[in-house]
Amino acid sequence: MDAQPHWRAGATASRISYKNATIAACAFNFLLAAFFLHSYFLSWPRIAGGDQFDSAQLRYIWESEELRRAMEPVDLIRRVKEIEQEAYGEHGMAAQDSKQTAAVDLSNRLKDFRAGNDGSSQIALEEWRKRKMERARQRAIEKNGTSSAKTR
Template sequence: MEKLQQQKCWRAVRSRISYKNATIVVCLLNIVSALILLQGFLFPSPSSRLASSNKGTALYRNIKESEDIRRSMVPVDLIRRVREIGKDMSVETESVKQKDVKQTAAEDLISKLNNFRSYSDVGNVKALEEWRKRKMERAKQRSILWD
């Protein structure tokens, strides 16, 4: 008898649960779970906000450390030395310019002396020539000593 009652009960349950009803139940469960997930994404709980702020401070700390490491790797001494060499080069170019100015001044002086020779007497010209020869000999002796 009991078996007969179980079969009747099973048939009653089976007649109420059809594929259509089962599909509706599964869809409703999917919609509820989607709503719960959306609520979690759109309105996070305060505990998750604290966790995200802790992540933000940890991220900020990591960025700060990486910037400090990058700055420590910059070759400051090398950059300073390159700048010093650049300044030395600019000083040398200025001295070369000054030498050019001195050279032009010397050429002007020679041209004036040549003009002066035409107006001076013969004795002064000979003295000037001798002085110039001695000067050239001393310069040659110095160049020999340096070589």
């Protein structure tokens, strides 16, 4: 044999080399990248402006957005935020009694504000108040549980 190593002595040694394998892998990667770029740019017009709406559809979309915005209880949300800032801004994070009185005060203010609202807003507000009171009770229970665990 010529001075070839034993691992290159087979019949395939003359056809496949590292150089040829590298060139084949690079060519395959190039073709794959070209295919992906081609499919990406073909889908671009569909994404950018393929769904053109006529004036009736645009008017329908605009009206539905206006209705959605009109249904939001903006005044109620603003008033609840004001009441929360008043109630929690003055008292801060004081003792549990002050938290309870703040919650009761907030509840009373919300009841006074309810007079001008519709039934669904009142129900949602009542559910929010119940959840808020339940969270306050849970915090009190957790606080008492951790303080009793520390004294043992």
